[in-house]
Amino acid sequence: MRELTYAEALREAMRMAMEKDPTVFVIGEDIGVYGGAFGVTAGLFDQFGADRIIDTPISEAGIAGACVGAAVTGMHPIGEIQFSDFVVLSMEQLTLQAAKMRFMFGGKATVPLVMRLAGGSGTGAAAQHSESLEALFMNTPGLKVVMPSSPQDAKGLLLASIYDNNPIIFIEHKLLYKTKGPVPEEWYTTPLGKSHVVREGKDLTIVATSMEVTRSQQAADELAKEGIELEIIDPCTLRPLDLDPIVNSVKKTGKLLIVHEAVKMGGFGGEVAAEIAESEAFAYLDAPIRRLAGLDMPIPYNRNLEYHAVPQVENIVEEARKLVKGAY
């Protein structure tokens, strides 16, 4: 199968959707001639023009509101927030309008928007340009939260998101944009709300999101040399969360480690841990549930500090090994 980068996969999804459906358009800052801060929309302006690749002033609330208004009147807008950190300027439109309109209006409005966010650390962009903010949206019913971890998932999940009739927060990782992977050429959708078991193993269940899926795979390769087999599950969609594969996995391994870049407190890891503790997998736990997460701090500028502020491969290796060997 041919390989695309994560960015190319996203672009292909948007291009295919726009070619097929005139109601799809992209709106955001510097996405036109500039091609987007991370080059994701490069070339789309030339193909589709200013009416469908809409450059905006620096107005995140406006961008989000534009998506809401367009979506509720029959369009399929894709908004781009240049750095996920800026999404807080859109929060009102996303959480008070997009998330709630359908419910408030008695089920009679549909808001099929996708808000793409470029998140994550590792580029030296420092505290206000490196956050992982999925937790902000996990607490809002009415929204869906998606985090693709590979080029193949990026395309499939984006196409699925565009045609899901709900407002979707689609969180990409900056470090993933240039990574390559096999991507089918045809139109395909990766179903939302389904967790993927991306690696099987008997000793420990790892639930990881976004960039941490890649890091977990590397950790698993290393630990395999010691005879430790990790099972890795990528939820893909954080809200709504497909818990069953995780429950079944924990029943098999008896041990669970959740890895995400976002800060531990109030994070996705705590949610998964509580869900598992409430599930039938509880009676199969043979060790405490552990979480590896970003340190409780803003992302620092210094490269080495930035590196150590979020879970890296060696952290996963160490924690997994400790869990498997009964240190906890």
Place this chain on the structure above:
Amino acid sequence: MKEVIMPKFGFTQEDSEIVEWAVKDGDKVEQGDVLAVVTTDKVTMEVEAPESGIVAGIQYKVGDVVLVTKVIAYILKPGETLPAELQAGASKAAAAPAPAVPAALPQAAAPVAANAVKLTPVASRVAAEKGLDTSSIVGSGPNGKITRADVEQFAQTVSNNGNGRIPATPAAKRLAREQSVELKQVPATGPNHRVQAADVLSFVEKNAATVAVPAVQGLAPVQSGTIRTIPFSGMRKTIALNMARSAQTIPAIQLEIDVDMEAMLALHQKAKTRAGEKKVSLTALIVNIVAWALVRNPMLNSQLGETEISLLPDVNIGMAVAIEGGLIVPVIHNADKKGILELAGEINDVSARARQNKLKGNDLDGATFTISNLGMFGIDRFTAIINPPQVGILAISGLKKQFVPDASGAPVLHSLMNMRLSADHRVVDGVVAAQFLADLRRGFESPEEMLL
């Protein structure tokens, strides 16, 4: 130069074990400083420096048992040196002969027999003092010896779990329940004496080996047909282990009564009419009356612990049900609070589910007393094996028509049923067991008495 002798603390004390040295040769000490910690069978004491000076010539090491008044070290004045013949090792001969040690120690009250060799003497004493069951302590000393520190840490863990709960992972608890293993018997290897799943599994395996289960070697050499084998594992094995353990450890007494069931059969008819289409088995009536009798005889509804017998407030009756491959005991919770029709419904439901293998954890948990019924096979009488931690089990046999004397002495044909109680004699005395059966008989033969 001043001698430091092993002090005599008690009138009858003959020796002490050195638990810890607080100093080493060459250390400067003030008068009164602690030099060593020593212990006897009764008490731990500190040996103080009789004078200020420099420690020299320590004669014994930790663990040595030394006769009282023997020199264990010297305090030198600055400038003094120790004569060569007094250097450490020279007085080894003064150490007490080993056999004196066990005689000075009391027998541990708790069942430490299995671990007696594995405990250090001090550990053994401390454990006995605290009344701890050491069988599940994993030792950290050489060759797995359980040290005083191990015992004290274990005691701390036990006391931290105020109500005597054993720390165990959820998986370990589930396996313990499934394998009918008591968590407190399982040596724990997890952090803070936590029982891990593997601990339960290895305990089960180990005990499988120690329970006298005959191996198949030495089978009669000539068999004309092919030998069929049934796997000895899973439920079959679990039941076997439990039975063996029960039979080996519980001193059981059996008492029986032949109950005149005429009144009960009449009541059964009435109940069936009342229930209409719903099935009301005789079992429902039996459970109802047994529950009533248990409420009046709480000793039969109890559990034996380390230091106390717990009289349990809930009457949860387990009913042994035969299923494919063995036996299962679903539990009717709070049987004393349910009427006959309600019991009948519950019994029907749980029996059906037992046969379909659809019982849930809650169905099998918490039995405080068990009824085993082989009546349907025409058994006259039998003895059932107690299911620990319960203290009693009632074996019910079949209805038999027999001639009994009526009020005037003339023979009349009545249906009788034998009920034989097996009770744990550590908890249930003969009289107590008899009282229970007397109540039971009254309940069956004159049910109206239950209302009085």
Place this chain on the structure above:
Amino acid sequence: MVQEKTEKLIGGVFTKDKSLQLIDTMLLVRSFEENAEEMYALGKIHGTMHLSIGQEGVAVGTASALLPKHDYLLNTHRGHGHFLAWGGDLNRMMAEFMGREAGYCRGRGGSMHIADVESNNLGAQGIVAGNLPISVGVGLSIKARKSDQIVLCIFGDGASNEGAFHESLNMASIWNLPVIYLCENNFYGMSMAIKKSTKIQHISERAAAYGMPGVTVDGNDVLAVYEAMKTAAEYTRSGKGPYLVEAETYRWKGHSKSDKQAYRTRDEVKEWMAKDPIARFAKVVGLNEEGLEQHKLMAREKIKQAVEFASASPEPDVKDILDGVYA
């Protein structure tokens, strides 16, 4: 067929019949609001409500200049009047107020969130200025479909100080979106007088910042409102871009039910009550007090029937509590 008698148009715009209709609508709005207040006081409606008594002229003048249900309505929290003027069904509105299943939002939205998406009424708004960014999206949608619809985006003087106001008007202007930004300036946010909250005194002045036309009109003069909105509608419908209309008016009641109105004087309120839009238009139309009273009674009767309908209407079923969260 030549008309024998050329009917003199009221204000050169409306026939007498149409004018009476407008009066009826205004009276309906007022009765609705007065009734809502009464029901609230009696404990029959819970939560809160934002009454527009005194602002009826803006609602009616505006709706008559546009194409309700064809054009889009982005309403405010003080939007009952606009909804009714837009052609809202009285029964369904009342049912929504009383939290019933038959309400516009199946009882899930309440006063602040009443919407009728099928009629292009994209809802009242619980967030001040929350509808402004949405107007941008609706405008983009209209342009993409090359439709002749326009968006009526209503907000108050307070909302014009929200950041979203700036972003939205800016975006609407750079993309020439067909949006009429209608500012109902009633001189107070909740308790803060515009004198204190805003340096300029006419919101319409802000239009210049975005290169769009801006006008201020007497909101209590139905004809003036109509004329201004007519001009704005022609402008935006022709694709020239957005237009800002500021209608000066006054709310007779407090901001919401729990407002003690310590921030303004009774005299001021009385002063504005004397400029009652209904009385003024009735005069223009030539309806005397007696006639007006008759029309009032008719309006009250309609309200009464709506209340009966809503009161008899069933409550939502708790079993359906999660309906409508996700599509």
